[in-house]
Amino acid sequence: MARTIAEIQDEILNEKKKQSSLNGLNSSSKTSIWGLWVNIVATAIWVHEKIVEKNALISRPHTLNWYREQALNFHYGSPLDPNSSNGMSLIWKDGSYQFDTKNLSETQIEESKIIKHCAVSEIDLETVLNPEKKVKEIFSDYFHNKVGVVFIKVATEKDDKISRIDVPNELFAFKEYIARIKDAGNQVYITSDDGDILKLNLNVYVDPLSIYINPKDIEYYQLKSLNRTLEAEEQAKLKKYEEDLLAEPLDIRNGSLILNNSIFPVLDAVKDHLKNIEFNGAFVKTFLVDAIQKAEGIKIPILNKVETSIAKNPNDDDNNDLTDVTRIEYFIPKAGYFDMDALEIEVNYIPYTFYRDKQ
Structure with missing residues (x-):
């Protein structure tokens, strides 16, 4: 200054x-x-x-972080006409485009900022080009891999949950805003998608003095937790249990605290961990297991299977099947976040009684 x-x-x-x-x-x-x-x-x-x-x-260089700042500062409902009388027009001031908000209260300004989460990235040319290739192949890869394109993922919030921008005009207005302020010659690709689907399967050994498990369900959980080919007798037992579940489902209190059946330590730990992953941040299996390990009454959490897919379109018959990504230590959801309403968690609760095996 x-x-x-x-x-x-x-x-x-x-x-x-x-x-x-x-x-x-x-x-x-x-x-x-x-x-x-x-x-x-x-x-x-x-x-x-x-x-x-x-x-x-x-002359301030427009870095990826600059694009993110501009996205988070977007005001929906702002006329792009500088002669507008409502006081929130997009104007050129002090060498940059800015929203004129002098006639608005702080509450009105914040309410108009619909972009609550944003991630900006680009593809490094060096990662897709081979120096040994011919020139024509280099240019082909350059455009095919979208090198030189700035990718912007955005999302808003609804009911305290991350959500895509589903009002068509909101996303249209945001794209027009970016088109006006971006650097000349830069290509910008903007997306706002439904959260990715995530399905988890876990074996969790719990303290039976803290966590409730109905005794009739224990053998079923134990059979389900076996990571090997079941013997004929075990297969018959499991099949019989699954048939019986149609008439008498598992106890809905399984996995809850004995002193408070409204608290489910494993499920709550998983949901809290997923909510705390930053937008466009990586899902890391080890971090999830660590979070579950800290929950009350949990002895040994084992993450058996992780499946994911992009959001499914209910109007599309050819929905995306879940992909098994268990072997991958970490990955970033395509939408930048997971749909918490579509989250599936299957837990096999097993009493932790190993201490008796040593006697």
């Missing part, structure tokens, strides 16, 4: 005091020649600093 004229004058006067040869310039009159020259020089320096400041602002 440029200094004020008064600040520059003070610095000049402080420097004058250090020069004994200027002690004769001691008139306190506002019209003294030396005082006027100090003011003229200070004003000239101030003008210069203002020009430099403005040029620095205009």
Whole structure:
């Protein structure tokens, strides 16, 4: 920020005091020649600093983080006409496009910011090009892999949950806004999708003194938890249990705290962990297991299977099947987040009784 004229004058006067040869310039009159020259020089320096400041602002490099800042600062309902009378038009000011919000309250300003989450990325040319390729192949890969394209994922919030921008005009207006402020020549690809689907299967050994498990369901959980080919007798038992479940389902209290059946430590830990993953952040299996391990009454959490897919379109007969990604240690959901309403968690609750095996 440029200094004020008064600040520059003070610095000049402080420097004058250090020069004994200027002690004769001691008139306190506002019209003294030396005082006027100090003011003229200070004003000239101030003008210069203002020009430099403005040029620095205009020439600010538009990094990926700059695009993210602009996205989060988008105001929906703002007319793009600078002559609009509602006071929230998109105007050119101090070397950049800005929303004029002088006639709005802080509440109105925040309510108009519909972009609550944003992630910006691009593909590095070096990752898709082989220096040994011919020139025509290089250019082919350049465009096919969308190198030089800025990818922007955005989402809003509904009922305290991350959600895609599903009002058509909202996304259309946001794309028009980015088109106006982006760097000339840059290609920008904007998406706002439904959250990815996630399905988890876990074996969790729990403290039977803390976690409720109906005794009739224990053998079923144990059979389901076996990560090997079942023997004929075991297969028959499991099939019989599954048939019986049609008439008498598993106890809905299984996995809850004995002292409070409304709290399910495993399920709550999984949901809390997923909610706390930053937008467009990675789902890491080890981090999820660590989060479950810290829950009350949990002894050994084992993540058996992880399946995921992009959001399914209910109007499309050819819905996307879940993909088994258990072997992958971490991955980023395509939409940037998971649909918590579509989350499926299957838990086999097994009493932790290993201590008796040592006796």
